[in-house]
Amino acid sequence: MISSIFLCHGGPTLVVEKNDYTDFLKDLGKKLTPEAIVIFTAHWESEITTISSLNNTYDMIYDFYGFPKELYSIRYPAKGSLEVAVKLQSMLRTNGIESKLDENRGLDHGAWDVLYLMYPKADIPIVQVSINPFFAMEKQYEIGRDIRDLGKEDILVIGSGSTVHNLATVNWNSEKAEGWAVEFDDWLIEKVENNDKETLFNYRQLAPYAKRAVPREEHIVPMFIAMGSGNRDKPKLLHQSYAYGTLSYICFEF
Template sequence: MISSLFLCHGGPTLVVEKNEYTNFLKDLGKKLNPKAIVIFTAHWESEITTISSLDSTYDMIYDFYGFPKELYSIKYPAQGSVDVASKLQSMLRDHGIESKLDENRGLDHGAWDVLYLMFPKADIPVIQVSVNPELSMEKQYEIGEAIRELGKEDILVIGSGSTVHNLSTVDWNSEKAEEWAVEFDNWLIEKVENNDREVLFNYRQLAPYAKLAVPREEHIVPMFIAMGSGNNHNPKLLHQSYVYGTLSYICFEF
């Protein structure tokens, strides 16, 4: 049983794209049958870790502009879980990490983009969690570490973000990955697979093209949370591909 994943959620169009990454996500979802999913999304930022806590069906958040109309009609009627949300908050509290519950927020595309492809029946409870990009990477890891025991209860933790996420470098007509984007990702992959956490925590100073690849850190911090929550002592890359020149589609299993 995979306990923790980091997934690049790409752009909102991911749900209607047909490529090797969408095929990969569909196949991966068929191999998994978690009791619940806890997903940290880069599209929900808050100073205090905030946990969705509801037993009803989520509303949809279409947090993007100027895309094809069909995307605004996508529905993913996942339900939350008050019990899992409370368990999550208790685990964080036991590790001295402040959190709060939210009963109103809907699912943003950082969550439903990947879940729509992986678990199309929307029959698994989903607990959405915010991120704080102002925290150090060590602190992000500690948030994940605090909830590591969820994996033993067949609750899947997903960090949903991106590695290379600089929209100013995207070329919508490009079919070839930019070398600098691949070089940055390959550096990350090597350090992740070697469990070189201390170097990863300082990726911004050490990784090639780090500031170009990650102008803001909200999309990469879910990777460090997923890393901390994993029970696999041999993390591995499950997928790597690119679209639009610089947009990474990366998946790590932790």
């Protein structure tokens, strides 16, 4: 059985950076060797949960602007899996979660940014899934819980987003983490490690600096989905670091 994980995918430049977090991701990919990957990405929003269902190689989506030209030439030739997509949709349907298949959408940087570092050979089938940031956190958790059995088939569920994600506070010249960002993350970490789901569901009212850290919820949603799909009795923090003052790099194993 394989666990689920939540990853912060950072900025698009992550794939060409060299730091503690990129080293961690490369090492993590060597430790986790799934048969397939289902990745919920903060960069694909839809009202109805939408599942990539192509069998051939994904096109690339460069959903960012004003970054170095080399990033727009990055290729990650991963293939999809219709079989896993249909399995996932069946699990959701059984539990009353509406979903639909999409055989055309490419991989966005919320997916390929981390997969490029973890699995550079692009030899593991990928199924990309959208999120709805307007669902309550309890609902996000339920979506994850409904697909928990994927882990029994060695299918890794990844939630790809961020905890602290306020681009207005990013300082591209800073190498020191801002105290308020760390305080918010430390609060999350404590609640996650203690499986305090009810408090986490209400993080926006209870966590310090929550509205500053999470001005819009699309990037934290994948954490709750990964939490629901986990098979560990006790969640575990695998990594914590920061870039550009407030950009959080956290990984949980659920």
